[in-house]
Amino acid sequence: MAELGIVDIREIIRLIKSLHNYDFSSYALTSFKQRLERVMKLYALGSLESLLRKLQDDAVFFDVFLYEMTVPSTEMFRDPSLWRWLREEFFPQQTDKNAGKFKIWLPLCVSGGELYSLAILLHEIGMADKVQITASCISNKSIDLIRSGTYDAKKIEISEENYKRFNGLRELSSYYKPEKDYMVRNNSLIEYVEFKKLNINFDNAPQNVKLILFRNTLIYYNPALQEKILQVLHGSLSVSGHLILGIREKIPGLSTSRDFEFVNEAESIYRKKY
């Protein structure tokens, strides 16, 4: 298949914007191009024209396209030390303070790897009934896959290793059952989670959130969009609410920032300052 040039990519972005009002123009170009080429290969679209036509004529395809343009988490319990921190440092401090449930937001769920990891953690420490989790997705396909518990079987082995390093209470395998070429996770774990479909700008973000888990998504944006989305997340957090980013993601200009401060640099954990 021919490689997409910058002009081709701009044309795709323009078409999506005019048809669906989704603006991908501030996505990081290299990985965006990679995923476009991946979609074309997956759906046997041999040319730019065939992709443009499909985007124009096939509404069902557009949802799948949105799913493919977002990147699923690599595995469950990625960075076990972060999950240990949540279990040992963060959640124990949240128990007696307030009577109401505290809000957790996962702004962009694709495969549910982070959501199920969180749900398992909360289940194991007996705090599932103390939280209110909002999981937002940009595609219906993501919501369907996550709700039904479907998960990529290839990711189970590394997830199990992570879970061991997290020192979970049981075996990770007690939370899923193998199917033909995928896994089904026990979806009663996420029964109480509220799913929300959001656009890529995160308009209508939840408010007064105590914890936002948003790891390894900013990397797919250019610096301007990163800044804009960080503002949205800041607006969504309550004062001293926590934001967790990916290990190699960071908030630019933190030392002079009026918005955020570090809680734990190694795990990329931030707190809203005011």
Next chain:
Amino acid sequence: MNYKAVILGGSAGSFQIVTRILNSLPKNFPLPVLLCLHRLKHVRSGFVEALSLKSNIPVEEPYDKDSLRPGKAYLAPANYHMYVELSNRIALSTEDTVNHSRPSIDLSFITAANAYREKLIGIILSGANKDGALGLKRVHDNGGIAIVQDPNECEVKTMTQSALQLTKVDFVYSTDQIISYLQKLR
């Protein structure tokens, strides 16, 4: 200077070679050095520190969107792909593994070749799978310089031999020759 960056890829048997290269570069080496080396997914720390010990230039694991600067080495972080954006910045990614690898040498080389075209020097070192072969081909196809460590000198030959099968490279060099080639870039 005709070049904008050097990129090195390797896995098994490449650590000593990279250490020697970093130890031989002048402090004011005029280009950024990208290092894409296979490593354990779950071990975040230790690698960059080990490479830094004897390096003449600073070695760091970049954060996403860090700008690339001459005289610095950038090591692909554990469990991330490392891309080069057209804006001369690093972009990290958690996309699927390629050849069971994340970081993928192919992806680092291909994106660097797209960003720097003929102004890139790509070097494939000792390693145990074929990752990097496609990437080095792209460096060559885009007019950059393609160098492969002499397989006879490699602890594990698979990576260099795969690269040689796919691309008519510019040079097959011993470690000493790679070093003197890089030292002459002024």
